[in-house]
Amino acid sequence: MRDTGGITGYHAHVYFDEGTVAQARALCAAARDRFGVVMGRVHETCVGPHPHWSCQLAATPAQFAELLPWLALNRRGLIVFAHPESGDDLADHRDHGIWLGCGLPLDLSIFAKG
Secondary structure (H helix, E strand, O other), X not given: OOOHHHOOEEEEEEEEOOOOHHHHHHHHHHHHHHHOOEEEEEEOOOOOOOOOEEEEXXXXXXXXXXXXXXXXXXXXXXXXXXXXXXXOHHHHHHOOOEEEOOOOOOOHHHHOOO
């Protein structure tokens, strides 16, 4: 069993499309204001491994403990992908991800070493 002490934070990626962009902006802004998490840019294009438009919420472990249940209750159909920040990007995304809503395939090729 691995110790969680190596987790420095978490990212929650809220996925949306042109029909739900306003909903996602409001959800992310509410999370920022309520929990003090860092709200990233609202990307109206696919970025990194993410298969949909997204906005990242960056949280400390303590913030994430409150953020994740709140997102589960307030996402109103939006898909959220969350993962720890342990220093191993590939494992964090591939092996340690948490999905709210349906899981989707990620493009993990960006984490290929070489």
